[in-house]
Amino acid sequence: MIKRRTLLAASAALGLVMGGAAFAQDVPKIGFVYVGPVNDGGWSQHHHESAMKMKEHFGDAIELIEQESVPEGADAERVLTQMALSGADLIFTTSFGYMDPTINVAEKFPDVKFEHATGYKTAENVSAYSARFYEGRAITGYLAGAMSETNKIGYIGSFPIPEVIRGINSSYLHAKQANPDVEIAVVWLNTWFDPAKEADATQALLDQGADVVLAHTDSTAPLAVLEKAGAYGFGQAADMAEYKPAPRISSIIDDWAPYYIERVQAIVDGTWESHNTWQGIGDGMVGIGEFTGPIPEDVLAHVTQMKEDIASGAYHPFTGPINKQDGSAWLAEGEVADDGTLAGMNFYVEGVSGSIPN
């Protein structure tokens, strides 16, 4: 207790000194916490780049603080507490596993605002924001099905959370549209970032006969292995353009910058309110990277149309009839999945084999 008090006093004193000396006025302090290094080439890098764009937009009107490679769990709480103590006004926690730490720390600091990415829990001072990655997965899944000659595609899963399960289901459903005989093999790694393990998993999928691999982890290692093998894959979270034109034949790009700018503006204006938002291709939060490599004309035309239809809302990737894995009905003909079910998705659709780890 004494320690915490000393810390509080010390930071308060520091704040006074800094406030008096260096800064004439108090600008909002915006914090970002990343799960991987900011140059992982994927997820964390894209959050970081979006944060930088946001910083560029506001210039000296805000102060940006960042912390990279923060493990999910207890460490995250420590880092968040530290950021809150150091005077952050708004903190973006950019990985699913930060959800509970964010909620816990937010309770202790009611005046600090939090924005948690890809989760579902909110509070008075905690917003949740996420992107409808499954819309992008529909397009990459269709491409995977169309490009597979062995009729087997691989999927590298990170953690068995709804976001990843949605990705697997969406990929499989659309791979099947392109190729009715296609099978999907899923490998779970229980990590977001471990290039060596991701490479091993890609190799294992290739050894098992897959020739297109979709990754739901953060590094570019799967593409490096696919390149050696002459197989195909996709950019994940970032364009991963260095692997154009093949093995990367398209990509799902997360664009957080407009959202970050909007939310920080709300802090500057004092109009910030907690919300839960979920944006997709149509809003621009999910981008589809350029189609490259030897994609046949008709497939190209189909995915281009699909992208437009998803963006306009004419097509929803989860449109019935769809059965669950055990054969029970989920969506009837023409029925569209509701956001509640999607947000908590914990089942495979019919045709995906294997079971979801707990």
Add this chain to the structure above:
Amino acid sequence: MDPVLLVASIMVSATPILLAAIGELVTEKSGVLNLGVEGMMITGAVMGFAIAVSSGSPLLGFLGAAVASAVLSLSFGFLTQYLLSNQVATGLGLTLVGLGLSALIGSNYEGQRAPSLPKLDIPVLGDIPLLGRMLFAHDFVVYLSLALVVAVWAFLKYTRAGLILRAVGEDHESAHALGYKVVRVRMAAIAFGGACAGLGGAYVSLVRVPQWTEGMTAGAGWIALAIVVFSSWRPLGVLIGAYLFGGVTVIQLNLQAAGTTVPVELLSMSPYLITILVLVVISARGAHGAPASLGRPFHATS
């Protein structure tokens, strides 16, 4: 499951850990506990990659990785052997330095491609059906790592220098009294450990993945440290441990990809579980404890 592909994957997966572990074994046999394996591996990974990319020669990359990590490990040696700093703290510091330094050096190499390491085509042996392709068609680093294990085993067991190294590790006061240069022997062992960890790291960035990504060794150095302990400081044990760990890792991924019904949780922890179990069973027989002077500082008083 094609056995040829499987064995090839296992060897690729086991080699980095084997290299780092055999180096650490020699270091620890001399009585020095260097917890900086992870830092030395990642330094090897980035230096190997950078040199291979700039020179176009993977061979030079491996060489540079070994030298760079050996130099880094000597800084640990200087601090712990001459300035008598705490080995645990300094080793952990070495890991942090390695991770930071590699991120700094590697920032220009993100997304670049490394020249690929040619597979050896061993005449006669490579022509044996099935076995030939399975065992005798890998890159030279795989064979180098296996040769190192044999060399270290023979060195420790049969040579005078190996005996001195063990004596220094078991009882540095006595070794010193006999006139052996304790600190010099340890510095050499530390450098060897560093060079091996560097080779292991370079194998990750040049062969296993192959690309440079920050933090890419992702804990392999810690696994190597654990394997040294669980093998009771025996080269053969290290070999078994590394291949078990690499092997089970690859097999469990293949089982997942093949759609087995075994729960994923069980599969994911199997590499750790099986490796520890087997090594504990092996080391339960016979008394092969830690080198008696492991981790203790040495200061010549006379």
